[in-house]
Amino acid sequence: MDDHGIALPLSPALRWENDADGPAVVLLDQTRLPAAETELACRDVPALVAAIQTLAVRGAPLLGIAGAYGVALAAVRGDDVEAAAALLADARPTAVNLAYGVTRALAAYREALGERGDLAAAASVVLEAARELHVEDARAAARMAGHGRGLLRELVPGDGYRLLTHCNTGVLVSGGEGTALGVVLAAHRDGALARLWIDETRPLLQGARLTAWEAARFGMPHTLLADNAAGSLLASGQVDAVLVGADRIAADGSTANKVGTYPLAVLARHHGVPFLVVAPTTTVDLGTPDGGAIHVEQRDAGEVTHLPVAPRTPVAPAGTLAYNPAFDVTPPELITAIVTENGVASPVNGKTLAALVDAGA
Numbered sequence: 001m002d003d004h005g006i007a008l009p010l011s012p013a014l015r016w017e018n019d020a021d022g023p024a025v026v027l028l029d030q031t032r033l034p035a036a037e038t039e040l041a042c043r044d045v046p047a048l049v050a051a052i053q054t055l056a057v058r059g060a061p062l063l064g065i066a067g068a069y070g071v072a073l074a075a076v077r078g079d080d081v082e083a084a085a086a087l088l089a090d091a092r093p094t095a096v097n098l099a100y101g102v103t104r105a106l107a108a109y110r111e112a113l114g115e116r117g118d119l120a121a122a123a124s125v126v127l128e129a130a131r132e133l134h135v136e137d138a139r140a141a142a143r144m145a146g147h148g149r150g151l152l153r154e155l156v157p158g159d160g161y162r163l164l165t166h167c168n169t170g171v172l173v174s175g176g177e178g179t180a181l182g183v184v185l186a187a188h189r190d191g192a193l194a195r196l197w198i199d200e201t202r203p204l205l206q207g208a209r210l211t212a213w214e215a216a217r218f219g220m221p222h223t224l225l226a227d228n229a230a231g232s233l234l235a236s237g238q239v240d241a242v243l244v245g246a247d248r249i250a251a252d253g254s255t256a257n258k259v260g261t262y263p264l265a266v267l268a269r270h271h272g273v274p275f276l277v278v279a280p281t282t283t284v285d286l287g288t289p290d291g292g293a294i295h296v297e298q299r300d301a302g303e304v305t306h307l308p309v310a311p312r313t314p315v316a317p318a319g320t321l322a323y324n325p326a327f328d329v330t331p332p333e334l335i336t337a338i339v340t341e342n343g344v345a346s347p348v349n350g351k352t353l354a355a356l357v358d359a360g361a
């Protein structure tokens, strides 16, 4: 329970362990889902960085938590904490949460070390800081779910929502129950979800592999579609709202999220369907003025030219070049509202992102 009496289910995606084999950040290996539910114990920072880069652990809020525990892992092992923090922060560039989690944990470590000069004590402090971020994110998820649920009531008449989502934004990206998918789950628990439409999310299939796995676990009525079927689905009038997460939200509200989000926002606007971004304030980067300033990660061509699941069958002739940005940027004018744990920012209610970030400070 948090201090407002909200139940805080912690996500199964990541945990800290310190057993006979030593300290570890233990991940539910997302590269193996849905075929296998296997854990991956990262026992040093290079192993955790590799897990971040291969997307064994992924999704903006969870990357922040992983980064913070990574700094703790280096400290508990007695490794070079400053070097470990630099490696972790650079592991992926777009989700601002990663740098946020690393910076916050490193600041706690430096402060403790400066005060006491005791490495073991500083290691305990940084581990506690990582745990705090983990629980805070679970609390933020619960609050986003509440605000998003309220917004759906305002925007969509009736109680049989047909919602479309992209990528994966549930327990697998969160300390708690997620961002956009957390809102969908809240509607489902109220009996208000008629259908969750899930974009498969090429090229790495986070929708098909991960969101469909989560939807099945929670018993949500759900249907998978190829990304390029979203246009005809929206045209058919079978979507009441589109909900997505975010990896970085610039000061002007421009939102970087999984590639394919921007075309969905264009489609939603064309068809008069609300387009909602759900993200904690740790994803808001007021230091980045606009979408043009967001660094979009470019990934390996092989993710496009080959299927993402074993045995990684090629789908294009050998040597084919591929364009593979991991994210795209949706401009603020296409976003109906941004839901955070501190409330909803939208042109309609006049609340700004900066005000919501300040509300948590």
Ligand SMILES: CSC[C@@H](O)[C@@H](O)C(=O)COP(=O)(O)O
Pocket (backbone or CB within 6 Å): 055, 058, 059, 060, 061, 095, 166, 167, 168, 169, 173, 178, 179, 180, 206, 244, 245, 246, 247, 257, 258, 259, 279, 326
């Ligand atoms: C709250 S989850 C929001 C985003 O992190 C999610 O939609 C996304 O784009 C994840 O990308 P990924 O490359 O799988 O880490």
